[in-house]
Amino acid sequence: QVQLQESGPGLVKPSETLSLTCTVSGASISSSSWSWVRQPPGKGLEYIGYVSSSGSTNYNPSLRSRLTMSVDTSKNQFSLNVSSVTAADTAVYYCARGTSGPDTWGQGTLVTVSS
Amino acid sequence: DVVMTQSPLSLPVTLGQPASISCRSGQSLVHSDGNTYLNWFQQRPGQSPRRLIYKVSKRDSGVPDRFSGSGSGTDFTLKISRVEAEDVGVYYCMQGTHWPRTFGQGTKVEIE
Numbered sequence: 010q011v012q013l014q015e016s017g018p019g020l021v022k023p024s025e026t027l028s029l030t031c032t033v034s035g036a037s038i039s040s041s042s043w044s045w046v047r048q049p050p051g052k053g054l055e056y057i058g059y060v061s062s063s064g065s066t067n068y069n070p071s072l073r074s075r076l077t078m079s080v081d082t083s084k085n086q087f088s089l090n091v092s093s094v095t096a097a098d099t100a101v102y103y104c105a106r107g108t109s110g111p112d113t114w115g116q117g118t119l120v121t122v123s124s
Numbered sequence: 125d126v127v128m129t130q131s132p133l134s135l136p137v138t139l140g141q142p143a144s145i146s147c148r149s150g151q152s153l154v155h156s157d158g159n160t161y162l163n164w165f166q167q168r169p170g171q172s173p174r175r176l177i178y179k180v181s182k183r184d185s186g187v188p189d190r191f192s193g194s195g196s197g198t199d200f201t202l203k204i205s206r207v208e209a210e211d212v213g214v215y216y217c218m219q220g221t222h223w224p225r226t227f228g229q230g231t232k233v234e235i236e
Contacts, residue, residue: 056225069224109220110163
């Protein structure tokens with residue numbers, strides 16, 4: 010059974026960098042591409058981007074200039090960095106498997122941007 | 125970006141009755157590989173999204189057969205044949221054909 014678990018700080022200051030890690034269990038990270046999706050409180054879903062098992066990335070153009078994604082095959086993890094955050098980046102961040110239609114999702118982690 | 129438009133945005137339903145959600149895309153979702161990457165997700169209150177349907181009509185493992193997907197090109201539908209209490213939540217369509225991936229606004233299903 011494939012499971013994904015997000016981890017990282019729940020509070021980030023404006024202008025700083027949001028950093029999250031997703032740990033994959035029950036599957037090799039080399040077996041798929043891995044996505045990040047976010048959901049502002051009370052709102053809908055926004056697809057952020059994905060990283061392939063080889064480390065290639067594809068970012069949503071609306072966020073591209075501030076995003077970095079990477080994969081660590083030795084730890085079976087992948088990560089997301091969002092730089093220069095503002096209050097608009099406050100959201101539940103989900104990691105998920107796949108990109109054309111993610112089939113497995115983590116439980117999500119709330120990241121609040123506030124001083 | 126491909127705009128995904130769902131209707132209705134709110135759907136009160138009676139237990140045991142059918143329900144239907146429409147999703148329209150701003151352009152065809154037929155990929156150059158011949159597949160149509162249209163997905164449906166269910167998000168129960170306080171939970172992560174769960175994929176129900178992929179490639180328009182393929183049901184994920186463990187999804188009750190009262191859920192079905194149909195459509196082609198730009199017009200798609202999710203149907204629940206007989207709504208049960210556990211079906212309460214928000215349903216999203218998502219296209220996986222074009223970049224960036226985009227979701228519909230969500231349809232909130234609640235019991236009348």
